[in-house]
Amino acid sequence: MIVQGIVRGHRDGHGFVTPDDGGPDIYLPPQQMRTVLHLDRVRVRVGKPDRRGRTEGQIIAILERSKRPIIGRLLNENGVWLLAPEDRRYVQDILISPDGIGKARAGQIVSSEITQPPAPNVQPVGRVIEVLGELDDPGMEIEIAVRKYGVPHQFSAAAAAESAALPDVVREADGAGRVDLRDVPLVTIDGEDARDFDDAVYCEPARVGRAKGWRLIVAIADVSHYVRPMSELDADALERATSVYFPRRVIPMLPEKLSNGLCSLNPDVDRLCMVCDALISAKGEIKAYQFYPAVMRSHARLTYTEVADILSNTAGKLARERSALLPQLLDLHAVFRVLLESREVRGALDLDVPETQIVVNAAGKIETIVPRHRNDAHRLIEECMLAANVCAADYLERNGQIALYRVHEGPTPEKLETLRTLLRNLGLTLGSGGAPEPSDYQALAKSIEDRPDALQIQMLLLRSMQQAIYTPYNVGHFGLAYPAYTHFTSPIRRYPDLLTHRAIKAILNGERYMPRFSERVTMNAGDQNARRASPRSSAPAAPVAPAAPVPKGQARNLPVWEAVGVHCSANERRADEASRDVESWLKCWYMRDKLGEEYAGTITAVTGFGLFVQLDELFVEGLVHVSEIGADYFRYDEARGELRGERTGIRYSLGGRLLVQVSRVDLDGRKIDFRLVRESTRLASGSNKTLPTAGEITGTDEEVFALNPQTSVGVRKSRATAGATTAVAKGKGRAKTGAAKRTVAGASAKPGSDASRNGGNSSRKKPRAKPEAARKRTR
Numbered sequence: 001m002i003v004q005g006i007v008r009g010h011r012d013g014h015g016f017v018t019p020d021d022g023g024p025d026i027y028l029p030p031q032q033m034r035t036v037l038h039l040d041r042v043r044v045r046v047g048k049p050d051r052r053g054r055t056e057g058q059i060i061a062i063l064e065r066s067k068r069p070i071i072g073r074l075l076n077e078n079g080v081w082l083l084a085p086e087d088r089r090y091v092q093d094i095l096i097s098p099d100g101i102g103k104a105r106a107g108q109i110v111s112s113e114i115t116q117p118p119a120p121n122v123q124p125v126g127r128v129i130e131v132l133g134e135l136d137d138p139g140m141e142i143e144i145a146v147r148k149y150g151v152p153h154q155f156s157a158a159a160a161a162e163s164a165a166l167p168d169v170v171r172e173a174d175g176a177g178r179v180d181l182r183d184v185p186l187v188t189i190d191g192e193d194a195r196d197f198d199d200a201v202y203c204e205p206a207r208v209g210r211a212k213g214w215r216l217i218v219a220i221a222d223v224s225h226y227v228r229p230m231s232e233l234d235a236d237a238l239e240r241a242t243s244v245y246f247p248r249r250v251i252p253m254l255p256e257k258l259s260n261g262l263c264s265l266n267p268d269v270d271r272l273c274m275v276c277d278a279l280i281s282a283k284g285e286i287k288a289y290q291f292y293p294a295v296m297r298s299h300a301r302l303t304y305t306e307v308a309d310i311l312s313n314t315a316g317k318l319a320r321e322r323s324a325l326l327p328q329l330l331d332l333h334a335v336f337r338v339l340l341e342s343r344e345v346r347g348a349l350d351l352d353v354p355e356t357q358i359v360v361n362a363a364g365k366i367e368t369i370v371p372r373h374r375n376d377a378h379r380l381i382e383e384c385m386l387a388a389n390v391c392a393a394d395y396l397e398r399n400g401q402i403a404l405y406r407v408h409e410g411p412t413p414e415k416l417e418t419l420r421t422l423l424r425n426l427g428l429t430l431g432s433g434g435a436p437e438p439s440d441y442q443a444l445a446k447s448i449e450d451r452p453d454a455l456q457i458q459m460l461l462l463r464s465m466q467q468a469i470y471t472p473y474n475v476g477h478f479g480l481a482y483p484a485y486t487h488f489t490s491p492i493r494r495y496p497d498l499l500t501h502r503a504i505k506a507i508l509n510g511e512r513y514m515p516r517f518s519e520r521v522t523m524n525a526g527d528q529n530a531r532r533a534s535p536r537s538s539a540p541a542a543p544v545a546p547a548a549p550v551p552k553g554q555a556r557n558l559p560v561w562e563a564v565g566v567h568c569s570a571n572e573r574r575a576d577e578a579s580r581d582v583e584s585w586l587k588c589w590y591m592r593d594k595l596g597e598e599y600a601g602t603i604t605a606v607t608g609f610g611l612f613v614q615l616d617e618l619f620v621e622g623l624v625h626v627s628e629i630g631a632d633y634f635r636y637d638e639a640r641g642e643l644r645g646e647r648t649g650i651r652y653s654l655g656g657r658l659l660v661q662v663s664r665v666d667l668d669g670r671k672i673d674f675r676l677v678r679e680s681t682r683l684a685s686g687s688n689k690t691l692p693t694a695g696e697i698t699g700t701d702e703e704v705f706a707l708n709p710q711t712s713v714g715v716r717k718s719r720a721t722a723g724a725t726t727a728v729a730k731g732k733g734r735a736k737t738g739a740a741k742r743t744v745a746g747a748s749a750k751p752g753s754d755a756s757r758n759g760g761n762s763s764r765k766k767p768r769a770k771p772e773a774a775r776k777r778t779r
Contacts, residue, residue, distance in 0.1 A: 001046040004063065006525070009038035011088035011669075017044050017057055020525065026057035030091075034120050035059065038089040039066035062117075069111040069129060070094060071147045076106040083112050083126060087148045088669070092123055100127025109135055111147055138364040141585040142246050149578040152240050153251050158232035163255040166226060166262060170270040170295065174225065179294040181275070185328060186219055187300045188265050189307050189381050196252075197221075197265040198492040200273070200298050201384050203331040208281045208288075214335040216280050218388040219296050221263040222272040223491040224501040227254065235518035238564075241571035243493035246582050247360045252493070259492050267301045274501050276388040276488070280335050284342025289391040291504050300325060307377035336380040339387060347439025348481040351458045356619045358583060366590040369619045385489045386480065392488035392500055397474065399507045402557055404496045404565050406485050408468040410435065410478045419464040422654075425640045426457065438481040453655025456604060460654070469569040470496050472561035496568050514557050515564055523563050526570030584670035587620050591672050594618075594662050598677055603656040606643055608636040611652055613660055613674055622672030624660060629676055 003026065005019040013030040015038070026044055028036075036042060041064040044057035072085040074096065081101060083094040086109070094112060104110050109132040116125035132143050146153045155163070186200040198221040206215040227233045237253050244251040252259045265271050273296050278289040300322070310319045310326065311333050319326055343350065355372040389406070396403045411419065420430055428448070431440035441461055448454045465479065470487075477485040488504075491497040499515060506513035605612040610625040626634055629652070632645035642653035660674035 002043060002060070003046060003057075004041065004043050007033075007036050007038060007040045007042055009033065009089035009091050011091070013091050015089075015091070017042060024055065027054035028057055028059070032057070032059055033091055035118055036062060037066060037070075037092070037114070037118065037124060038087070039068055040064065041066075065114065065117055067113075068150050069113055069147060070126065071109065071111050071132070071144050073135070074101075074104050074106055074108050074110050074128070083110065083128075086144055086668070092118060094126045095123050097125055097127060102128045102131070104128045104131045107134070109133060109140060109144060138362075139249065141364075141582050141589075142249055145246070145578045145581045145585075146244070146251060148581065149574050151244055151251060151574065151578050152236070155236050155255055156232060159236040160255065162231060162233045163257045166257060168262070170262075170272055174272055175270075175295040177293070178272070179275070179292050181217070181219065181273075181294045182270065182297040184217065184296070185299040185325060186217065186265075186296050187302050187325060187328075188267070188298050189302045189304060189377060192303050192305065195250075195264075196259045196492050197298070197301065198223075198263070199381070199385065199489050200265045200296065201332060201381070203328055203335050205331060206279060208279050211282055213279055213281045213287070214331060214338075216278045216335055216384060216387065218276045218278075218384055218489070219265070219273040219294065220275070220388070220489050220497075220501075221265055221492055222274050222293060222501065223254070223258070223263050223498055224274075224505060225272050225293075226258060226262060227498065229502070229516050230518055232518070233258075235521050237495055237498065238517055238521050238567075241495045241524075241568045242575050244575040244578055246579060247358045247366075247586065248364055253495065254492060263492055265296070265298045267298045270295055270297055274488075274504065276391050278387060278391055280338065280387070282338060284338035284340070284345075286387060286391060289395070291392070291395060291508065293505070293508075304375060304377040304381075307380070308375035311376055332380055332384070333376065336376070336383050339383040340379070343383070344442075346481045347437060347442055349438050349441045349445070349461075349479045351445055351462065353458055353462070354455065358586060360586070366586045369587075369590075371619070389486055389488050390482055390484070392504065393474075393482070393484035393486040395507070396486065396500070396503055397484050401503050401507055401513060402472050402561050403486060403503045403513075404470040404472060404499055404561065404568070405474040406468055406477060406487050406496070407471050407473070407475055408477045408479045408485075409466045409475060411464045412466065415464045415466075419460060421639050422460060422641045423457075425642075426453070428457070438478055456602065456655040459604065467573070470565040470572075471569075472558060472565060494568075496565075499564070515560050517564070523567040524570040524574070526566045526573075581670065585667065588665050588667050588670060588672060591618075591620060591622075591662060591665050592667075595665065596661060596663075598659060598661045600657065600659050601674075603652060603654055603658065606636075606641050606652060606654060608638075611643065611656075611658070613658055615660075620672065622660075622662070622674045624658070624674045624676055628663070628674070 003017070003019045003021070003023065005017040005026070007015055007028070008018055008025070009015045013033065015028040015033045015036070016025040017028060018025055026046055027050065028044075036059060040062060042059050043061040043063055045060050047056045047058060049055050070083065070085050070090055071087065072083040072090075072094070075082045075084055081096040081098065083096055085094065094114070096112065097115070100112075100115070110128045111130040111132060112126040113129050114124050114126045116122075118124040132147075133140060145151070184202050186202045188197040188200045190197055200219045202217040202219075204215050206213050227237060233254070240251070240253045243253045243259075254263070263271075265273070273294050275292055275294045275296075276289060277292070279287045281287050302322075302325075306318055306322075307329060309316065310322060310329055313319060314326065314330070322329070352374075355374070356369050357372040358369055359367045361367045393405060416436070423430055423444075428444065430436050430444055445458060445461065448457050451457070468477070468479075474484050476483045486500055487494055487497045488500045489497065491501055502515075503513040599615040599617055601613040601615040603611050604614045604621060608626075610623050610629070612621055613624055614621045626643070629643070630645065630648075630650070632647050632650065634643045634645055636643055640653070642651050644651045659677045661677050662672065663675040664673035665671075666673075
């Protein structure tokens with residue numbers, strides 16, 4: 001069989017081809033990678049599975065070479081200039097010709113282009129096209145990430161000219177044909193550091209039939225009035241598809257004149273908006289709604305902290321200062337409470353996963369990492385936005401308009417079986433068998449609230465589900481338990497929301513909306529995840545509702561909607577990957593001066609090659625390699641998700657508590673390695689001694705606990721020599737057939753990486769969601 005696809009390199013030297021038709025990845029051995037680079041497009045002949053079960057491919061044609069610049073450090077080795085790629089998926093160093101150095105100096109971070117592609121026995125050759133600076137320069141990690149992941153970070157000259165030509169204020173003519181809401185005390189509620197305000201809210205009591213209810217107005221910035229189809233601004237916005245958020249810097253989807261000015265709902269200035277005006281019953285049901293274009297004037301710019309303070313103390317200082325707004329804030333809180341009750345009745349998943357915030361200093365480096373607390377003000381705005389998004393999806397569906405839905409499918413059968421096996425070993429069950437409902441997930445989450453391993457179990461639940469995507473095929477939103485859901489509320493920073501606005505406007509004008517895009521934009525084809533939820537993909541394990549039929553006469557438009565859905569989904573993941581890359585780099589930099597220090601932490605993932613541990617004090621995660629656990633011979637039980645010592649019987653499982661020492665920091669690899677603190681003396685195998693919590697660890701002889709919360713199996717160990725910072729030893733591991741694998745050492749790789757899927761003693765787990773990204777996963 002012959003297939004075409006994109007090459008995805010791997011740092012261990014091999015690679016994969018992601019087929020264009022969405023089939024499974026095809027493995028490329030290291031010798032096949034000698035003629036190609038990461039992101040090249042190739043045609044391969046699919047062969048038989050190798051001894052590890054990976055379907056191998058043989059490259060028979062190179063269809064297109066990637067034009068993406070390669071970022072790396074410029075080196076001079078014995079007079080030979082080399083570029084060591086920062087992205088380890090480029091498995092070969094790049095030779096730089098002497099006349100291609102320009103003004104770059106050895107050790108600098110540069111961007112290069114390939115002038116001569118690789119051959120079987122010849123390294124690729126390139127030239128420097130941009131000097132980014134020194135590795136220690138402030139913000140260098142962001143400069144690297146935007147280029148490494150191909151994030152557009154400069155607006156085209158044509159788009160900049162269009163933006164400059166826009167007016168600075170809303171003109172009187174712009175309000176023609178719009179509802180005037182300038183006398184309605186709409187307010188924005190955002191974080192303290194927010195600069196673009198794309199939503200404002202207002203609430204007042206209203207009669208819903210004969211019963212009490214509320215009128216909820218959600219006003220969203222009308223970006224579609226200024227960013228027109230086929231314009232240069234639209235082309236740049238589509239190319240980005242989303243804003244990208246880094247510590248201290250944002251790569252916006254729209255130029256600043258729009259994102260922070262003309263389209264931002266700043267206080268006390270006129271702004272154009274699209275409005276969802278809804279009636280909410282006392283049971284939290286949306287009984288009626290309408291959409292219309294309007295002109296508004298925000299009466300206040302409030303923060304989450306302010307609103308939470310006002311709601312918790314209505315007689316306090318802040319409440320007195322905002323006395324004119326207090327009645328509507330109380331009404332907003334009341335409608336939030338009934339919407340929240342409706343959410344519980346609906347059985348929507350609402351995991352309270354802690355989030356963290358990176359605080360950086362003037363040099364752009366981490367000063368500290370602190371927990372981010374969500375209060376009622378955060379959840380109030382969230383419920384208002386959910387209500388508006390649901391109304392938008394229903395409006396599009398009722399009017400037979402094809403659009404992009406925000407689809408979240410249930411767990412695949414494979415993930416569901418893995419989850420249930422792990423839960424059984426913890427004495428838990430998910431539903432009564434068969435495909436679970438969102439309410440089953442929520443019931444389980446509530447039942448574990450008081451367990452010490454509740455956070456780790458919640459992360460298991462999150463990892464079992466698929467990522468939400470954009471697609472014209474509505475199969476519902478599993479996590480939120482909605483039969484139809486779309487994105488309407490953030491057109492400043494998300495392109496799908498802009499498309500939703502255009503589609504709603506078309507319906508209001510009695511028309512059908514068909515997307516038209518500039519030919520200069522190349523759509524991101526994404527990967528298999530971005531192409532799910534179509535009639536050609538496998539059905540989800542537990543869909544909320546069957547896919548709606550395609551409106552009559554619009555089938556010919558589906559390929560365009562499909563393509564833009566895949567593009568937006570892929571670019572959303574690209575933005576997340578770039579943000580995580582920067583955060584990982586910053587955390588590694590932050591930990592460089594903490595080598596040899598000891599911290600208590602929790603096991604967040606167990607693999608065949610070691611334990612991933614998150615430190616309680618610093619909120620940083622690292623790997624305790626299996627070779628650093630102890631002198632025992634450890635067997636990895638994939639079904640139970642644990643490592644067990646054959647001689648001692650010690651078990652390491654999810655949620656276990658450890659005391660670890662920072663042993664190694666790898667900036668280039670974005671990895672932090674720990675070693676387990678231990679004593680030379682050992683207790684007999686099978687000891688059932690209950691071990692102390694982190695706060696009880698004192699003195700030189702410490703109880704370091706590898707604790708399964710259900711069995712409390714541990715062993716007494718001694719403190720390792722303070723200050724030892726040697727690198728983790730690596731070697732080849734051994735494995736038995738079946739789920740239980742023996743491991744003495746293995747590749748240091750993140751769970752879910754290609755290395756962990758395909759090499760050595762690795763796990764078959766998927767990538768683990770970070771706490772900071774947990775809510776993004778389903779929304």
